[in-house]
Amino acid sequence: MFFERKTKTQNILKSIWFPFLTLVIFLSIFNLFGPAPAFYTLGGIYFLAAIIPIATVLKTRNSSYLAVVLFQIFVGLVCISAPPAIENKNEIGLIPIFIPIMYGLLMVVAYQAFNRRLRWRGEEVFELAALPVEDIGNSFTARPRPAGQVPVSKTEMIRFVDFISRNLIAFPFKEENRVVFVLTLPGNDLPYMFGIKKEYIEDTWVAVDYDGNITVNITEKDYLLFKMDLDFDQLCQSLGDVFREFLELSKTGQESQIIDRMNSLRLNPFA
């Protein structure tokens, strides 16, 4: 599918900062204190960093992140097993087992990443919403907008919520009479994952109540992600339409088409 991209490309540093930072820390400690402290520190960092994908798995039940959790744990295990082996080659312990598993998991993680299974898809949803919208000059206003209706039962909603969160399309907030889907860009998900952020009012969201009413709210910060001044009214309506279409597809068991639609945008999985 050919289309003119309407959102600005995200800074690639957002995706590579963690391995880059750990490498810098590892090399610094290696030079200052030697290999053992450097490996132990690196192992500790990876064990700690595994908390993030664990939180994502627990909150979203996204199975792809399980591979990330296991990869980080095995990197940690390799790192803390390395110093004794460096000092005495007879004490290699379980390293010959850990390293192949670590590389195997690395392959799995890389495959998942290239297939955008580890990336919050807020940006792709914005692109889909922006496709039919014209550039008519800044018309932003900071308030939600009703965006139509979609008939939905509670069972269908539960299924949809599960699908949306499992595939990292949006972060759901379940309320008494509706579900609010917060669109999350890569890197902005951590406050939700750790439950630090319990309010969504300041974010971009799409709410669907149990009567089927759709409401859309786009923040100024997210509106500025677009390269051009899109008609804000049309953009909100279109975002509501995207979710209505997703919900209709989910109701008929065609969830794979939702993923296909987003994948067809062919956005860079790392930027």
Added chain:
Amino acid sequence: MSFKTAARLGAILSKDYAEDFFKLLVNYQDISSSEAASRLSLHIRTAQDFLDSLAELGIVEKTEVFEKKRPYFRFTLLKSMISLEVDLSEFEKENPGEGLARLIREKKENEANFSVARTGDGFSGVTIREGEGRERQEHKISLTTPQGKFLFHLPFPKARPLSVADIMEKANVGSDYSAEIQDIVDELIRLDVIEVL
């Protein structure tokens, strides 16, 4: 009776000494302000103002009399019954048909901030910032449920404007509420939050 007249009458009747004053007026053929003041232990100026107010409302008659000394006024009660009747329907919005036909939408770059109601299908209030710098003030308007639902469906800036009636229909707000809807529309037009096209 106009609202202003009723308000003046209400203010007069609410005075602590009003009842005693009327007892004098009912029982005296006529009375001067100095006589009333001495009788009720009031300042003469207070008695004079009270009687002048009653004269302006047509409850007493003010007559100038000349005796040996300089001229002064005597007051005679004209009505033994005072009724206070205000027709509140005069406040109803005039010309509601035309008002509902107005094409409106939110004005671009206004200084309003809408608060979403707990139910999520309307606004509970709108805060308008007025002035600049130290003079900046916030004016919060709490909305009724129909007003909140109506404004929730207000077209965005640059969007196709809709008539007030159409927005009410979209918001599922009945025509019974047209007067209060028009009130908030007029207020937000005045505050540059809504524009009429």
